[in-house]
Amino acid sequence: MTGIDRPRRLRRTPALRRLVAETTLEPRHLVLPMFVADGLTEAREISSMPGVHQHSLDSLRKAAAEAVEAGVGGLMLFGVPLAADKDAVGSRASDPDGILNRGLRALAAEVGDATVIMADTCLDEFTDHGHCGVVAPDGGVDNDATVERYxxxxxxxxxxGADLLGTSGMMDGQVGAIRDGLDAAGHLDTGILAYAAKYASAFYGPFREAVASSLQGDRRTYQQDPANRRESLRELELDLAEGADIVMVKPAMSYLDILRDVADRSTVPVAAYQISGEYAMITAAAERGWIDRRGSILESLTGIRRAGADIVLTYWATEASHWLR
Structure with missing residues (x-):
């Protein structure tokens, strides 16, 4: 055969493939989501997410130090209060002595400026009804009252000590209100990681266990409908106009088309969250020997990067960083 194109020439050796790779995956691209739970004296594994733990303050510090040593780009912290501390408006979420804020101070003391400390700025872990905001008398979530709590x-x-605040509640106007509040209080340098496109996904199931969610029902009146695509660009434009420093798509793997759309339009860095259900599926299949674990993890992360994510939140951040280094 002569006169034909031969793309395989550039696939012949690992060195050639490395030379012409179009997408890179490095530890700095990865952010580790972490859970700190009140009342724990040691880490407790989450049954639906093998290898992921609810942390005590001490184990949180240790795991954070390991992640930073591996070179991860950042840490995203979620708080898990005692059931008795939950109430209708999530009071402990804004209490300086609430578990999330204690965890943030512990991270700041342990790793300082060696990584980027991010906080989940949402009420769902702290409310006794499990919704992401204040529930109105009619049973719906009151957007404006919720934004005040945010x-x-x-x-x-x-x-x-948070460097970035993750606005995950999907309330209208939340980014602008938080930006105004931060600026008025002198926190001009605290950034906002806006969950610009967050869908009402069935893949959040294991996360509900991770944060001991009290939710009954669903969040479809404020999270996006999985059937919709154009709507994400409207949400993106609103968050950018309100001052978002980074925007995010969540989930990642089932929404790579949305991620590509957002990456093509965004004027700020773009993140994507490889969520609990995505983690659990790969983990379960690998445990059964149906897929290669390491290869599947790295392929999934590379796919998210290829679709346009500058930053990937993944529960494999520390482990994958060790591999990549």
């Missing part, structure tokens, strides 16, 4: 949360998290 501002209170944001100020407490900034004071506790």
């Amino acid at each position: 501002v209170e949360m944001a100020l407490a998290q900034a004071e506790a």
